[in-house]
Amino acid sequence: MNANGKAASPRRPIEREYLATLNAAVPLETWQAICKRAADDALAGDAKARDWLAKWLLGLEARLLTTLAAEEVEIDAAAAASREIESRRQTVEDDRQERERTREFLKMLRR
Known part of the structure; x- marks a missing residue:
């Protein structure tokens, strides 16, 4: 090898x-x-x-840790990776929404 x-x-x-x-x-x-x-x-x-x-x-x-973890518990690695990706997307979206709310709040305070 x-x-x-x-x-x-x-x-x-x-x-x-x-x-x-x-x-x-x-x-x-x-x-x-x-x-x-x-x-x-x-x-x-x-x-x-x-x-x-x-x-x-x-x-x-x-190898991705999610793939290794999936192999350990014998679940579909692709499904585990998809869940991880979706979780990260949701975190990014939540952060974006929080920044937008903060921006709106700061605009309101400046008026």
């Missing part, structure tokens, strides 16, 4: 050579040190380190 979470296709001979060379240049202990440094940097607030770790740990195509 590659970094974006998809099944890797068979390696071409030249790719195998490059990977062997990379493996020789970056042994496991070095890679572990790199990963540890990235984790430490991420904990210290480094956004690039967090992004790099997320790419390797979660894959490039992050």
